[in-house]
Amino acid sequence: MTNNKRKKELKLYNKHRYRNKYLACVGLVLAIFLIIIGSPYWTGKSVDTEQITNIVTGNSSLHLADSVYNPDTGNMLLEYYIGDSTNITSTSDDTALSNIKYATRVIDTQHGGEEGTRLNIKTIKVNNHFLVIEIKNIKKGFGILKVDFLPQKVNQKIKMQDFTADNFIQLFIKENKILFTSTKVIKTTQDYILDYRSYMSKWNKKHIAKEQNKISNANATIKSDEENLQQAKDKLERMPESQKDNIRTQITDLSTDITEQKQIITASKKMISKYQDAISAIEKGSFDK
Numbered sequence: 001m002t003n004n005k006r007k008k009e010l011k012l013y014n015k016h017r018y019r020n021k022y023l024a025c026v027g028l029v030l031a032i033f034l035i036i037i038g039s040p041y042w043t044g045k046s047v048d049t050e051q052i053t054n055i056v057t058g059n060s061s062l063h064l065a066d067s068v069y070n071p072d073t074g075n076m077l078l079e080y081y082i083g084d085s086t087n088i089t090s091t092s093d094d095t096a097l098s099n100i101k102y103a104t105r106v107i108d109t110q111h112g113g114e115e116g117t118r119l120n121i122k123t124i125k126v127n128n129h130f131l132v133i134e135i136k137n138i139k140k141g142f143g144i145l146k147v148d149f150l151p152q153k154v155n156q157k158i159k160m161q162d163f164t165a166d167n168f169i170q171l172f173i174k175e176n177k178i179l180f181t182s183t184k185v186i187k188t189t190q191d192y193i194l195d196y197r198s199y200m201s202k203w204n205k206k207h208i209a210k211e212q213n214k215i216s217n218a219n220a221t222i223k224s225d226e227e228n229l230q231q232a233k234d235k236l237e238r239m240p241e242s243q244k245d246n247i248r249t250q251i252t253d254l255s256t257d258i259t260e261q262k263q264i265i266t267a268s269k270k271m272i273s274k275y276q277d278a279i280s281a282i283e284k285g286s287f288d289k
Helices: 003-039 187-238 241-283
Strands: 056-057 060-071 075-083 100-107 123-126 130-137 144-155 169-174
Touching: 056 144, 060 187, 075 187, 100 130, 123 187, 130 187, 169 241, 187 241
Parallel strands: none
Antiparallel strands: 056 060, 060 075, 075 130, 100 144, 123 130, 144 169
16 A cells, blocks of 8 residues: 555656656746847847947947958958938038047857957048948857947047937847958958948939939829820810819819929939039049048
C-alpha cells in the first residue's frame, strides 16, 4: 500500500516538474520573441531619414545621404546631410551650423553584450552641411549599427534657434539596407565634397522631375479640356435657348480650368529654372563651404 502511494506521489511530482520545465521554456521563447520584435532591426528605425526628423538647429535636421560598405576591407562610409530637407540649398542656418561640432560614436549592437561594442571611427565635418563618418574593421554579419550624434556649440555664448545642449540624436544602420561595394569607400576630403555636390544635385534633379510631371499632367488636362470645350461650343449652337445655360456653365468651367492648368505650367517652368540654376551653382562649388 505504501509503495503504491509513493509511486503515485512520484508520478505526480514528475508530472508537475515536466510541466514547470515546459512553461519555463515557453516563457523564455516568448521573452526572446518580444526582445527581437522590439529591436530597431524589426521596428523599422533605419536609414530612411526621409521619414525621420532630427532637428539640429533652426530648420536644419540631420539626414543620411549615403552609406557604403566594403566587406573585403571591412571599411564603411556614412555620409550625413545637415540642413533644410525642404530646401536643400538654403543657407538660413549657416551661421548657427558653423558654430556646431559633433560628438559621434558608432556601436556594434550584435557583439559585446547589452552595451554592444564601440567601434573605432573618424568623423569629418566637411562643411556646415555635410558630415562624414569613416569606420574600419567591420566584419560581415554586423546586423545593426547604432550611430549616436551629440551636436555641441563651439562658442557657448552664441544663441541658436531650437538648439539644446542635450540634443542627443540616435540613428540605426541595417546591414540589409546598406550598399555593398568592392571599391574603395574611405576617400579624401575633396572626394567627400564631390559626394556632397552629387547629393545636392540629385535632390534638385528629383524636384525637376516632379515639376516636369506636373507640366505633363497639366498639358494632358488642357488637351482634354480643349476637346470638351469645342464639343460644348458645337452643342451650344444646336441647343434650344432653354437648355443653353448648362452648356454655358460647362464652357466657363472648362475655360477656367484651362487657364489654371496654364498657370501651373508657368509656375513649374519657373521652379525648373530655379533648380537648374542651383545645379549649375553646385557644380561650380558655390555651396562647398
